[in-house]
Amino acid sequence: MTPQRISIELTNQCSKHCHFCYNHSHHLGETRWQADELVDFIKDCAKSGTKAVSFGGGEPLEYPNLFEVLSELQGVLFRSITSNGLHLHGDLLEKLVIANPDKVHLSIHYPEQKEEVKRVINQVKLLDSLGIRSGINLLVPQSKLQVATQTSQMILEAGINRERIVYLPMRKMDTPTPQEMATVAGGKPFQSMTCLMQCGISSRFCSIAWDKTVAWCSYTVSRRSLPSLTAVSLDAILQNLPLVFCG
Known part of the structure; x- marks a missing residue:
């Protein structure tokens, strides 16, 4: 099928x-x-x-x-x-x-780069105002858990709710554990890859x-x-x- x-x-x-x-x-x-x-x-x-x-x-x-x-x-x-x-x-x-x-997802590849984070947040809000459903893909490297957590909170505080954020673990290198991903997401239910727990x-x-x-x-x-x-x-x-x- x-x-x-x-x-x-x-x-x-x-x-x-x-x-x-x-x-x-x-x-x-x-x-x-x-x-x-x-x-x-x-x-x-x-x-x-x-x-x-x-x-x-x-x-x-x-x-x-x-x-x-x-x-x-x-x-x-x-x-x-x-x-x-x-x-x-x-x-x-x-x-x-x-x-x-039907939907546009914008990616934050570098959570430590505040200009990128602010740009993506503003673009998502702009798409909303233009009638385009949108969300954010937040890439999470293991080496940047603290700043990724701060970025996640910044997105939420901007009024973009959890249902519109996809938390993506870095793959092939610098890969966080599922538990670390949950911490970045604030310890609450979050969206991620279907393979987060197991390939x-x-x-x-x-x-x-x-x-x-x-x-x-x-x-x-x-x-x-x-x-x-x-x-x-x-x-x-x-x-x-x-x-x-x-x-």
Whole structure:
């Protein structure tokens, strides 16, 4: 059965170029997705049971056909994007509002950088005012637990409630424990990765990279190339696909 939720990396281009990026995105990145084939593929998956698609990268706002794809998929399934927010102003912001995604999550990659934290908080509030549902992904490295805790509190004090924050543990390096994550979240229920407690396959989710390789999650090195852009092909490639722990 086709996964209910699919994450698609539109590109590995990202001008932010974080050293810990799981797909090594950089400012000279590329994409292998054409807009029309991407739309047709997602529509085919929707017919087979996919309920939601999330677009990431790289930086999805650096994918030239993002707004065309979002518009073509309106009403087909739930559409969300995850962005660093650096380009979310001017013409791109206007186009995003017109494309009207169902949700936008902005990432705080460096909780110790107050300017980034303030920018993302202000952008989330701006999206709210423009009628775009939004939230924050807060990356938590083990070496920065105290400042991540302070950042979490700052977000909450800005009026962005816990239901709109996703606490993401740093993967592959500097990884906090689930208990440390709970401390950052203030000891109250919080949203995070499904693999926070234990690495494992979820048949309801898969990740497809910018180069059209498929995996059970964005972090694992265990991938297979998608031979054709159909739901049947996706279902077939997921059969017996292993999951290699990213830690």
